[in-house]
Amino acid sequence: MSTRIVVVGGGTAGARLAQRLPVTLLGEEPHAPYNRVLLADVLAGRYEPEVIALPAPQEPVRRGVRAVRIDRAARIVECEDGTSVGYDRLVLATGSNPVLPPLRGLRGSRLPSGVHPFRTLDDCLELRALVRPGVRAVVIGGGLLGVSAARALAALGAEVVLTQQGERLMERQLDEQASALLRAHVESLGVEVHTECRVSGLRQEGGAVTAVELADGFVLDAQVVVLACGVRPRIGLARDAGLEVRTGIVVDDELRTSDPFIHAIGDCAEHDGRVYGLAGPALEQADALAGVLLTATADPAPITTPVTAGPAPSTAGAAPDTAPDTAGTTEGPARVTAGATEGPAPVTSGPAAVTAATADAAPVTAGAPAYTGTRALTRLTLGGAESLDLAAFGEATPRPGDDVVQLTDATRRAYRKVVVRGDRLVGGVLLGDLAAVGALARAWEGDEALPHAPLLHLLTHDGGS
Template identity: 35%
Template sequence: MNTPTTVLDKQAPATVPVRERLAVIGNGMAGCRAVEEILARDPDRFDVTIFGAEPRVNYNRIMLSPVLAGEKAFEDIVINGPEWYADNAITLVSGDPVVSIDRDTRTLATRSGRIEPYDRLLIATGSDPFIIPVPGHDLDGVVTFRDLDDVGRMLAAADKGGSAVVIGGGLLGLEAAHGLALRGMKVTVVHIMPTLMERQLDEAAGFLLKSELERRGQAIVTGGDTAEITGANGHVTGVKLKDGREFPADIVVMAVGIRPATGLARAAGLAVERGIVVDDHMVTSDPAIMAVGECVQHRGQCYGLVAPLWDMCRALAHNACRDEGACEQPTGYTGSVTSTKLKVSGIDLFSAGDFSGADGAEDIVMRDAARGIYKRVVVRDNRLVGAVLYGDTADGSWYFDLLKKGEDISPIREALIFGQAFASGGPSLDPNAAVAALSDDAEICGCNGVSKGQVVASIKGGACSLDAVRSTCKASASCGSCTGFVESLLAITLGDEVQSGPKTLCKCTSFGHDDVRRLILEKNLKAIPQVMQELHWRTPDGCASCRPALNYYLLCAWPGVYEDDQKSRFVNERMHANIQKDGTYSVVPRMWGGLTNPKELRAIADVVEKYNAPMVKVTGGQRLDIFGIKKEDLPAVWADLNAAGMVSGHAYGKSLRTVKTCVGSEWCRFGTQDSTGLGVKLERMTWGSWMPHKFKIAVSGCPRNCAEATIKDFGVVCVDSGYELHVGGNGGIKVRATDLLCKVATEAEAMDVCAAFIQLYREQAHYLERTAPWIERVGLDHVKAGLFDDPDRVTQLAARFRHSQLFCQEDPWAERAAGAHSELHQHLAEVRPLQMEQA
């Protein structure tokens, strides 16, 4: 079936000077960036038509990995939307690839038969993925990783679950493996070389990377030579190595390398070797034809990374916009020194230059095994020629700058391995000092080829915020790894004049969290599409940041009216289980207040045996966590547990997690109150309550605080005179002790204040804001005023909370699983009448 053709035609003025016709073959990053550079120099010189093989606008191909991983949507990686083509009078012909070039008539032809004349032609066809010609390489389910369609095929496979084999342990292969693993597939990476990313990493860094990926659940096979891709009924079933090992696969991703796409140029008679041969101005053997990007060969080199493309585009535009006969000689492209970063969350890796250890090179190495840090710099003739950083890449830009300039490092030789701060005379207390010391031509944003000087010029030109910088010079607009550098430059350049402004909910809207919540109520908005329409959302369907937030805000504003949108929840909330690094799930049945009984324990034991769960662990919240449950088994697991009266733990949702207790006065000789009984009552009252973030409660039976109530979101410490109520604790990465909220005399008062505090938090906090940062943001006095300034306030808030609970305490897995309805509703029959009476 032919791909539909999209043509965005330019709107030319009635009378304009005759322009040269510039045809561009390739709507990718290199072709469009070259056009951008030309427009920046001489916007009226060319009449531009761009031909793209894909049926879409120009997007950031290097950000396909975050799209596969679910961290970004396609809309987030678009570089030039339809408005860019229209604003610059560019005709875009998409989904209709060029099939031939006639140099004699200076025309080109597309697959649909369109003939386009040109005065100047730019070839930016990029590269083609290399397919290993082993048996089975053409089976259905064998895919590459080069464009959005490839991502779509991988996502379709991941939706079905199963196993994936990625052939190739380079940048693209590892990023593909990371994305598929996050999507729940069991992933095996097969790499023919003994070291992952051997072109960018030495053996030590490669080992650290392999160990970390294996720790995350991926199987990494180095030194693995593929012999055959096996299949059945035309579809892939596995990968067989030459040593006899076999790995099952529902999808095989070929990521073994790329080749310059030279077919069109070769057929047109242009000089082609490994790539299309170009000079320093990106001109081919035909003076009317230029070429740029991964398809070209310059001074014997072909480049597969993005940074050299930007240098090529600048040289091309400088020459293309030069008037004939001008005395000025354009600056040519002389080649690039490249650097590499791996786009896998939680792995910091940087590599640049030559680290092969050739004659005359000196290695300086630092290892910190406890922190997983490895640094190696290579020096030759007192010049930095290579660097490999793993675990701490903060000085990557500084090393890269030294490497490109070839400066004499003798004065800082002894401190070089410790980074810029030490090499400059000792650690600086100013976090911006390292960025300030960079030269103006130091690269800040590798994705878009933006230097420090360009960022500063953008700021001085009026870009007073991070978003403004992104929109003007594109620094930090792609992968975001340079955001810290850009923020430092804003602080250095503007000082107190930096415009932070109110933080918007996300890039889809100009409204902040508080405004969105207020307008949902004021405008009586009761559906996500209605909110987006009324509040002028910039995207058609929102994004991964705003949809879960809107779903929660609507659920909180209209309990019982708004229907929870499961698709707008994170995967752990949808599954009522936590996805683990190997693609399986862990399940935490709810045990009220940490109590259990023989029936429940037998049910858990039966589930563990029946579904072959490899591990059961006691959690910090006094529950049993069952690991290794397959996604397809989750409904049946919950049905079996429901048969014993155990509902979903909501243990990984933005909701109440658990209520931790000690044994209290019933058993402990120090206990002053029945902490276990109160804990059970609090958990029965609050379970299933959706919240802005996870929420934990604990009840300690005496000031010895065995249940750790003073690091929970809501903590009760029993004393002789009653109950101390604490709020805003956090025992995570940043430990925060609770603030004392109040003291009450009875259990009923403690439960009312708990319900009221939760409701105030639910109605005021931002989505994904825990109680600790919420209280730090608004202040404890604000919270106390919201609860106690009006004598009826606690009663009102508690009533609203209990009313909303009537529509929250459900178990979706129980609803879906056969035979589970009666047990669930029997339990709800015990809980809801009490709530109705209290409400």
């Protein structure tokens, strides 16, 4: 491929594209691209970092290189180390940043000692070095990310408290009954769970966290605090380059931004008004873009700008990536008001999860369809004396007129529920027994009319097929 493609970001989306096409991949982290889905298992000590490495890209990754400016006129990406890279097509796969809640004791992007987000491999390794049996750890955020972090910390022997501002754990994905079963399992791991609980501040001594203050005046002693309050797309680089941004970088069905020579994929991209923040859509977008780039017939003539070793040219008004984003997103850890929603990648456990998240897809061929969106399924496996598997997709809360089928087996801690609207499956939740999830996911993703059979068949192991 003669067209020079530069990819900014070595996460799930960027690494996937680099496996498909020969590109120059600029990875900000010092590590080789890795499977972010399995970070909780690294934190728990179940996997070492090398186990979660993604398949090698076609060309070597430039690690530890941070892009700081895009010169769209010259089609150059300028990097923090003073180098610059010319491109014919640029792909932004800048991912997302952890959200920092508005707490007393958090100032700027510098966190007190013992306070960590839960987003990168370095976050996991730093936490793993801090935590030992008996350490008091507080996790702020009871969504998928917070539940995963609490489970991992408990596996290390920490005394864990999980705080959730909402009424229940994983309230975005689970209904009330499923969430209650999840809470019971998390508590069986030794985690103390507090819901409808708003954290107001952190206490420190000598620059190190000592406690978490709740809005009702209650104080939780803490030697380690994990911030699992969700993520926000990294859009600063795109915004500073004058690209259209909303919540994420706005793209069309060819994952193209407002600049026809620049694309965006993964957590940073906003397609059809939606930012997914999940691994599955990131992989699908990367595959779709590979098809778009392979079949493009109107590529511009290459620009012969070489990679330079000297300082990158500067321009007036170029903002660093740490500059505040007036849309509510920053290139450092993001700050939002209380009540931020969460959008982490789904978490699974076990070696099979590595394969499922990183296996090569079918080769992209000419005429590959454009990206039209992803129906994302969330899966999570929580360990313990008896592990708990859960899956959630679509709309788990029915509307008036919807049909609901629900089965509960208290002795096996199994719960299954699907929501049907007309002749379409629109959502479901499964805990404990996921044997039917494959058939249900296919029916939901295909968005086709359900067969004429009793709805109860949807929850059988073959999904009624």
